[in-house]
Amino acid sequence: MLEFPRWKYVLVALVVLTALLFALPNVFGEDPALQVERKSSLPMDNFARQSIEDLLRKQQIPITRDYIDNGRLILVFNDVAAQLKARDTVDATLADVDRAALSTASRAPAWMRKLGLKPMPLGLDLRGGLYLLYQVDVNGAVSQLLETYEQSFRRALTEAKLPFTEITPINAGAGGNATGLRITLPPQSDTSALTAALKTVDNSLDFQVRTGQSGPEIDMVLSPAQIKAREDYALEQNRTTLMNRVNELGVSEPIVQRQGLDRINVQLPGVQNSAEVKDMLGKVATLEFRLVDTQDNPLQAEQSGRAPLGAKLYHRKDGSAILLKREVVVTGDELTQATSTTSNEGPAVSIKLDARGADSMQRTTRLNVGKPLAVVYIEKSRRQVEINGQKVERETNNESVINVATIRGVFGPQFEVTGLTAAEARDLSLLLRSGSLAAPVDVVEERAIGPSLGQENIDKGVRALVIGMLAVFVFMALYYHAFGLVADAVLLANVVLLTALLSLLRASLSLPGIAGIILTVGIAVDANVLIYERIREELRNGVSPQAAIRAGFDKAFSAIADSNVTALIAGLALWVIGTGPIRGFAIVLTLGIATSMFTSLMGSRALISLIYGGRRKVAQLAIG
Amino acid sequence: MEFFHRATNFPFMSTRKLWYALSGVLILISLISLFTRGLDLGVDFTGGVTVQASFPAAANRDAVSSALIRAGYPDPQVTIFGTSRDIAIRLPPSTQSTEAVRERLEQILHGVDPGAQIRQVEVIGPQVGGELQRSAVQGLLATLLLIFGYIALRFHTWRLSLGAILAVMHDPILVLGVFSLTRTTFDLTVVAAMLAVIGYSLNDTVVVFDRIRERFHGSRRLDPVLVLDQSINQTLSRTIMTKVVTLIVVVALYALGGPVLKGFSEALIIGILAGTYSSIYISSAVALDCGLKAEHLLPSAAKRPVDNMP
Numbered sequence: 017m018l019e020f021p022r023w024k025y026v027l028v029a030l031v032v033l034t035a036l037l038f039a040l041p042n043v044f045g046e047d048p049a050l051q052v053e054r055k056s057s058l059p060m061d062n063f064a065r066q067s068i069e070d071l072l073r074k075q076q077i078p079i080t081r082d083y084i085d086n087g088r089l090i091l092v093f094n095d096v097a098a099q100l101k102a103r104d105t106v107d108a109t110l111a112d113v114d115r116a117a118l119s120t121a122s123r124a125p126a127w128m129r130k131l132g133l134k135p136m137p138l139g140l141d142l143r144g145g146l147y148l149l150y151q152v153d154v155n156g157a158v159s160q161l162l163e164t165y166e167q168s169f170r171r172a173l174t175e176a177k178l179p180f181t182e183i184t185p186i187n188a189g190a191g192g193n194a195t196g197l198r199i200t201l202p203p204q205s206d207t208s209a210l211t212a213a214l215k216t217v218d219n220s221l222d223f224q225v226r227t228g229q230s231g232p233e234i235d236m237v238l239s240p241a242q243i244k245a246r247e248d249y250a251l252e253q254n255r256t257t258l259m260n261r262v263n264e265l266g267v268s269e270p271i272v273q274r275q276g277l278d279r280i281n282v283q284l285p286g287v288q289n290s291a292e293v294k295d296m297l298g299k300v301a302t303l304e305f306r307l308v309d310t311q312d313n314p315l316q317a318e319q320s321g322r323a324p325l326g327a328k329l330y331h332r333k334d335g336s337a338i339l340l341k342r343e344v345v346v347t348g349d350e351l352t353q354a355t356s357t358t359s360n361e362g363p364a365v366s367i368k369l370d371a372r373g374a375d376s377m378q379r380t381t382r383l384n385v386g387k388p389l390a391v392v393y394i395e396k397s398r399r400q401v402e403i404n405g406q407k408v409e410r411e412t413n414n415e416s417v418i419n420v421a422t423i424r425g426v427f428g429p430q431f432e433v434t435g436l437t438a439a440e441a442r443d444l445s446l447l448l449r450s451g452s453l454a455a456p457v458d459v460v461e462e463r464a465i466g467p468s469l470g471q472e473n474i475d476k477g478v479r480a481l482v483i484g485m486l487a488v489f490v491f492m493a494l495y496y497h498a499f500g501l502v503a504d505a506v507l508l509a510n511v512v513l514l515t516a517l518l519s520l521l522r523a524s525l526s527l528p529g530i531a532g533i534i535l536t537v538g539i540a541v542d543a544n545v546l547i548y549e550r551i552r553e554e555l556r557n558g559v560s561p562q563a564a565i566r567a568g569f570d571k572a573f574s575a576i577a578d579s580n581v582t583a584l585i586a587g588l589a590l591w592v593i594g595t596g597p598i599r600g601f602a603i604v605l606t607l608g609i610a611t612s613m614f615t616s617l618m619g620s621r622a623l624i625s626l627i628y629g630g631r632r633k634v635a636q637l638a639i640g
Numbered sequence: 641m642e643f644f645h646r647a648t649n650f651p652f653m654s655t656r657k658l659w660y661a662l663s664g665v666l667i668l669i670s671l672i673s674l675f676t677r678g679l680d681l682g683v684d685f686t687g688g689v690t691v692q693a694s695f696p697a698a699a700n701r702d703a704v705s706s707a708l709i710r711a712g713y714p715d716p717q718v719t720i721f722g723t724s725r726d727i728a729i730r731l732p733p734s735t736q737s738t739e740a741v742r743e744r745l746e747q748i749l750h751g752v753d754p755g756a757q758i759r760q761v762e763v764i765g766p767q768v769g770g771e772l773q774r775s776a777v778q779g780l781l782a783t784l785l786l787i788f789g790y791i792a793l794r795f796h797t798w799r800l801s802l803g804a805i806l807a808v809m810h811d812p813i814l815v816l817g818v819f820s821l822t823r824t825t826f827d828l829t830v831v832a833a834m835l836a837v838i839g840y841s842l843n844d845t846v847v848v849f850d851r852i853r854e855r856f857h858g859s860r861r862l863d864p865v866l867v868l869d870q871s872i873n874q875t876l877s878r879t880i881m882t883k884v885v886t887l888i889v890v891v892a893l894y895a896l897g898g899p900v901l902k903g904f905s906e907a908l909i910i911g912i913l914a915g916t917y918s919s920i921y922i923s924s925a926v927a928l929d930c931g932l933k934a935e936h937l938l939p940s941a942a943k944r945p946v947d948n949m950p
């Protein structure tokens with residue numbers, strides 16, 4: 017007698033049917049598509065859809081079908097040629113309002129899409145694209161923070177009319193990185209008043225008074241927690257900024273994620289031109305507003321190489337020297353919005369300031385009517401320099417004065433800046449809009465995979481999977497007869513379950529992932545083999561067929577559990593150490609172990625009970 | 641169909657000296673090769689540039705090599721990758737962007753054959769490579785430790801854990817040895833394969849151990865040599881069957897999966913073969929030589945006489 021509770025049959029059937037539903041979108045394949053969205057972040061409506069359809073029809077580009085998904089218009093084409101032509105057409109005529117990105121659309125019927133059933137996203141190795149791994153200079157982020165503190169300290173002490181000699185960085189971190197600031201004071205300074213003034217900048221800072229060579233000194237050293245928080249902030253801020261910039265580029269389904277303590281990886285499907293993309297993603301550009309120092313002679317300063325007290329030497333775009341006041345009226349951080357426009361004087365960037373920036377700008381312009389105000393364009397880049405024979409990467413600021421205008425009245429929080437070329441205005445507005453990078457970034461790994469290679473990888477992987485599985489199916493049927501067929505059904509169910517899980521989790525499938533699916537077939541077979549061999553053994557010992565089946569399942573259980581747990585350990589270790597495609601392999605392997613345990617213990621037993629179960633008498637088992 | 645029609649009765653334990661010797665020699669060869677020849681580490685680990693390109697007709701490796709040398713790349717590694725029309729070029733680490741590398745190489749390759757097409761460019765910084773090496777080693781060690789712990793917990797005795805760990809270490813060492821001897825590129829996918837191999841090899845060992853425990857449960861006065869032999873024999877057809885099936889899919893992967901998965905599937909094939917051998921011949925033998933007895937596996941029964949301290 018072989019009993020299998022009814023609820024377990026129902027459970028197995030339900031799980032397999034649900035899995036089939038989730039796995040189904042993967043069999044339809046994909047068409048080339050164009051994804052169009054509004055730059056204004058308003059959703060696409062039927063009116064806009066109609067106008068784009070008309071535009072493409074006029075150009076005689078055939079659209080297979082189109083629909084609005086998540087506020088984006090998806091246009092599907094028969095071939096890549098039509099897709100590219102459509103992109104160029106949309107870019108040429110609607111670039112101001114719409115953003116078009118090449119993508120793919122599943123051929124699955126519309127009701128599936130509406131239910132949110134989607135195929136597994138493909139990894140870059142299967143669809144082609146650009147992979148960038150950025151190293152974030154977290155130390156740079158800390159020194160930037162110190163620079164801001166230094167400026168604030170100067171301002172606070174000057175406002176409180178407390179004299180100080182100098183503020184210098186303290187290099188106490190690993191590798192001589194600055195982790196604090198030292199304020200040297202004239203003898204007989206009132207250190208408690210000074211400390212109180214400094215505390216107004218940031219109350220969470222810790223100030224230590226000590227005696228230096230020439231007088232008292234106040235040290236401010238950041239705590240490890242403060243440094244960690246700053247690094248974390250820089251990484252997160254950079255991720256957000258990179259994400260914004262990627263979105264501005266118009267790439268469909270980009271991935272921007274943190275990796276480890278100081279890395280960010282960016283995956284851009286379909287992108288091939290790395291130079292342009294990298295330039296746009298890694299650029300650090302901003303504007304600063306400073307008053308012009310009209311009292312001193314810039315030529316003299318340039319010849320001597322030393323700027324007078326309170327001033328800083330700059331150059332205009334044409335190379336001529338100009339002296340600007342040291343205090344910054346508005347920094348790049350205080351810009352909240354920037355859009356490129358055209359003014360009477362040519363290309364311009366329309367700028368909006370935050371409350372602090374607006375306040376400072378208003379105050380300065382009110383007090384300085386008739387005086388000139390300069391706009392400084394700052395572009396940070398990394399350059400290799402040789403120091404003591406060693407090549408070291410150094411961040412260099414490329415600063416130039418793009419515009420000097422006489423203040424005619426009080427500036428509000430919004431105004432226009434001219435003096436840029438059209439391209440500069442566009443790039444600058446994009447960069448300012450996407451937020452600034454909180455720390456400099458560097459590309460440490462880069463992979464560009466051509467689209468044809470991706471397709472070839474898919475074909476090869478799928479062929480290996482199909483042929484390998486067919487061979488296993490035939491072998492199992494030959495070796496275990498009816499039980500072998502049960503095992504085959506269970507294996508198939510396992511692949512369906514795994515595909516469903518991967519589609520559900522939206523884990524992207526890579527070539528090692530396909531290899532993982534193939535290996536899972538091996539693992540899933542093992543559980544069945546353990547059970548069947550045990551049944552055969554029981555039969556050899558003269559046990560009745562149905563009792564042999566029961567004993568087979570029961571006794572094989574501990575071996576299956578133990579062996580799967582050990583394989584699971586290996587899978588999890590891979591998951592932890594792996595990145596990119598290797599992680600994909602680990603995810604598939606780990607999930608595959610879970611699904612194979614379910615299918616072989618529950619599914620296999622359900623099928624065998626269905627065949628040999630109930631109260632009927634079984635004389636012999638078809639187990640080969 | 642059955643591999644063994646009757647119950648087998650191979651004397652695995654009494655011949656264990658022979659298998660120790662065989663494994664010893666293989667491991668020695670592997671280690672010597674590893675220390676003298678080393679591994680041909682892939683760009684994943686060393687950092688550097690790899691470019692895959694395809695030609696309209698069969699690629700001329702030497703022509704590409706000499707064109708690269710003329711263009712100022714002193715020691716280019718050019719290999720046929722996949723079909724005879726596809727090549728992979730490996731260059732030392734560079735500070736150039738992929739786009740710059742692509743342009744430069746496109747020029748050079750077009751000089752060799754105007755129809756040449758670049759299909760993939762990878763630029764990996766040296767610091768990433770070093771880190772990956774570290775994390776691969778850490779991953780392997782962590783896996784071994786976790787497994788050691790799990791087996792000790794599950795089977796209550798370090799003797800079996802040690803047997804399992806030795807058998808499990810045996811397999812990746814042989815994989816490394818073969819990769820070193822044949823100078824096959826060792827990249828991150830091979831590490832993934834090795835971890836999978838560890839999982840697989842252990843799987844067999846655990847199944848045998850499970851049977852040993854069951855046999856001792858039946859009768860604790862049996863001779864350990866007999867129990868171990870019987871356990872291995874009783875699980876033998878399962879061990880071989882599972883490995884045959886797994887090998888079928890891995891061979892399919894090796895033959896059809898394309899060049900990217902070649903090293904990966906090669907490591908799996910070697911590892912599965914080695915793992916089958918080690919779980920049959922090595923793991924139980926080690927436990928036996930460590931003095932494995934019934935009471936080690938059945939701690940509740942063994943507790944009584946051991947501890948008579950107050």
